[in-house]
Amino acid sequence: MKKNIDLSRRRFMQRTGMGLLAATAVPAWLNAMEMGKASSLLGNQPNPNFKPDVEIDLVAQRDVVSILPGKGTAVFCYRAHLVKGPKETVMEIPGSYLGPIFRLYKGQQVRINFHNKLPEPSITHWHGLHVSPETDGHPMYAIAEGGVRVYEFEVLNRAGLNIYHPHPHGATATQVYYGLAGGLIVNDQDEARLELPSGEYEIPVVIQDRRFDSQNQLLYGASMHDRTIGFYGDRILVNGQVDVSMDLASTAYRLRMINGSNARIYKLAWSDGSPLTVIGVDGGLLEVPETKPYVMMAPGERLDVWVDFTGRSKGSEVALKSLAFKGVLPKMAENRMHGGGGHGMGMMGGGLPVGSEFNILKIRIVREVNEAPRLPSHLSSYTQHSVSDVANPDHPIPIGISEGPNAMLLNGRPYAFNDVQSNERIPVNTLQLLEIFHAHGGHGDGGVNGQEMEGQSKGMSAMGGGMNMMGGNMAMMFSMAHPIHIHGQQFQVISRSSASTDPEGYASVKEGLISSGLKDTVLVMPGERVKVIKPFQDFKGLFMYHCHNLEHEDMGMMREFEIY
Ligand code: C2O
Numbered sequence: 375m376k377k378n379i380d381l382s383r384r385r386f387m388q389r390t391g392m393g394l395l396a397a398t399a400v401p402a403w404l405n406a407m408e409m410g411k412a413s414s415l416l417g418n419q420p421n422p423n424f425k426p427d428v429e430i431d432l433v434a435q436r437d438v439v440s441i442l443p444g445k446g447t448a449v450f451c452y453r454a455h456l457v458k459g460p461k462e463t464v465m466e467i468p469g470s471y472l473g474p475i476f477r478l479y480k481g482q483q484v485r486i487n488f489h490n491k492l493p494e495p496s497i498t499h500w501h502g503l504h505v506s507p508e509t510d511g512h513p514m515y516a517i518a519e520g521g522v523r524v525y526e527f528e529v530l531n532r533a534g535l536n537i538y539h540p541h542p543h544g545a546t547a548t549q550v551y552y553g554l555a556g557g558l559i560v561n562d563q564d565e566a567r568l569e570l571p572s573g574e575y576e577i578p579v580v581i582q583d584r585r586f587d588s589q590n591q592l593l594y595g596a597s598m599h600d601r602t603i604g605f606y607g608d609r610i611l612v613n614g615q616v617d618v619s620m621d622l623a624s625t626a627y628r629l630r631m632i633n634g635s636n637a638r639i640y641k642l643a644w645s646d647g648s649p650l651t652v653i654g655v656d657g658g659l660l661e662v663p664e665t666k667p668y669v670m671m672a673p674g675e676r677l678d679v680w681v682d683f684t685g686r687s688k689g690s691e692v693a694l695k696s697l698a699f700k701g702v703l704p705k706m707a708e709n710r711m712h713g714g715g716g717h718g719m720g721m722m723g724g725g726l727p728v729g730s731e732f733n734i735l736k737i738r739i740v741r742e743v744n745e746a747p748r749l750p751s752h753l754s755s756y757t758q759h760s761v762s763d764v765a766n767p768d769h770p771i772p773i774g775i776s777e778g779p780n781a782m783l784l785n786g787r788p789y790a791f792n793d794v795q796s797n798e799r800i801p802v803n804t805l806q807l808l809e810i811f812h813a814h815g816g817h818g819d820g821g822v823n824g825q826e827m828e829g830q831s832k833g834m835s836a837m838g839g840g841m842n843m844m845g846g847n848m849a850m851m852f853s854m855a856h857p858i859h860i861h862g863q864q865f866q867v868i869s870r871s872s873a874s875t876d877p878e879g880y881a882s883v884k885e886g887l888i889s890s891g892l893k894d895t896v897l898v899m900p901g902e903r904v905k906v907i908k909p910f911q912d913f914k915g916l917f918m919y920h921c922h923n924l925e926h927e928d929m930g931m932m933r934e935f936e937i938y
């Protein structure tokens with residue numbers, strides 16, 4: 375059994391040019407697999423006492439879909455079948471490799487039977503859902519080809535858009551890249567009262583970037599460089615298709631956006647210069663709508679965007695774009711990218727450099743309508759926490775990011791199963807202050823232990839000699855932006871320092887960072903310090919926190935909290 379898994383996995387690695395990545399990922403992955411075999415026995419039987427309102431069979435499998443003209447593209451994909459429940463629960467995106475959109479209601483009892491028909495281990499995580507650790511898709515529960523894992527949970531979340539995607543350690547990036555992802559909408563009564571645009575007026579917009587070879591097959595590179603800054607495609611896909619143009623009516627729409635890219639950060643804006651109206655983020659609706667000239671969206675983040683085309687005449691067009699920006703990549707990479715320097719594909723986005731301007735989605739008004747729903751001035755209510763509410767006002771739980779060619783770490787340590795440190799142990803049913811910052815360097819020897827490492831000297835020694843030659847700030851040379859995701863309940867961002875190693879780059883993204891609302895993934899710019907308040911309620915056990923740049927995650931920029 376074991377042998378088969380290894381063999382088929384190795385074959386996949388070879389096919390996808392993943393050899394190098396595999397080499398670094400194997401020990402942790404093997405570890406998780408050993409655990410997985412024992413523990414998945416617990417999760418593969420339905421509980422006869424659990425009475426589901428909704429039951430879904432979810433399969434991860436291979437398929438061939440049509441993306442580019444001509445030959446079909448081999449993908450990994452989620453396919454689902456509704457066993458029980460309202461028929462709107464599973465909404466296919468026709469022709470897409472993306473999994474169907476699931477639509478659940480707060481309070482529903484949900485059973486999902488996950489079947490792995492991939493030639494390698496996988497496990498599904500419900501990004502954004504507040505569920506038990508056994509249900510959270512922890513890598514230790516990865517199941518081999520042919521395996522089943524039964525998830526049973528109550529929908530505790532408020533209304534919002536979540537993501538389901540694989541989470542096997544060391545292989546999340548490739549599995550997502552090859553197509554495994556889907557949206558999971560939760561609805562509730564508070565939201566329903568607002569009568570926001572629905573049906574054909576509520577549109578999922580899952581944004582991803584991919585690269586194709588001349589045979590229309592997905593290309594994934596795993597050079598050291600790709601891993602260090604993340605892998606970027608040169609084609610933008612919306613809902614699994616390229617060059618997407620939507621034919622809409624001159625009325626209001628609700629766009630439910632997910633950044634499903636492995637590494638690419640977008641600076642979203644309308645091509646005609648009208649501001650973007652944001653009504654919700656990761657954890658659901660904001661209190662009041664926010665109007666922004668542009669909005670930054672990093673991998674793992676979601677946006678609920680209101681757009682009203684009232685008054686636009688038939689035939690008019692507008693595009694959703696990503697505008698130019700700087701400052702999210704290490705200075706070295708950015709200089710190389712913008713200066714040309716003879717780097718071809720495989721580097722910072724190839725034909726589509728990170729931070730360049732491009733179209734994401736074209737919208738054509740094909741039908742004039744006289745009336746549109748009005749944007750509510752008040753959207754939702756939730757408790758706004760302040761530092762005086764938390765259990766640890768003076769001792770924030772540190773999440774120190776350190777990055778480097780061989781050291782993608784949090785709090786100085788790479789991901790390892792069962793390696794919980796003292797500052798990663800959190801009592802259940804508490805509200806905690808967390809501080810995310812750039813620690814730089816990182817010895818990878820566990821010596822840091824969550825202590826903050828400020829200053830450049832440690833970083834320099836960690837990176838080896840020669841840093842002085844770079845002249846100036848080591849932080850500036852290596853530091854990049856990281857979308858940090860914390861599993862479990864959403865948090866509130868209470869402060870972001872504007873301190874930056876790159877003021878010019880920061881200025882190009884600053885106005886697009888949304889700090890209000892409930893978040894589970896927050897983009898941390900180089901030099902930034904972000905404080906968040908997060909509840910850890912209801913469930914004891916292991917919950918991951920990691921960078922949602924999926925290459926970083928797989929390289930080890932992931933840790934776990936133990937809630938006790
Ligand atoms: Cu969306 Cu732990 O991931």
Ligand code: CU
Nearest residue numbers: 856921923926
């Ligand atoms: Cu990262």
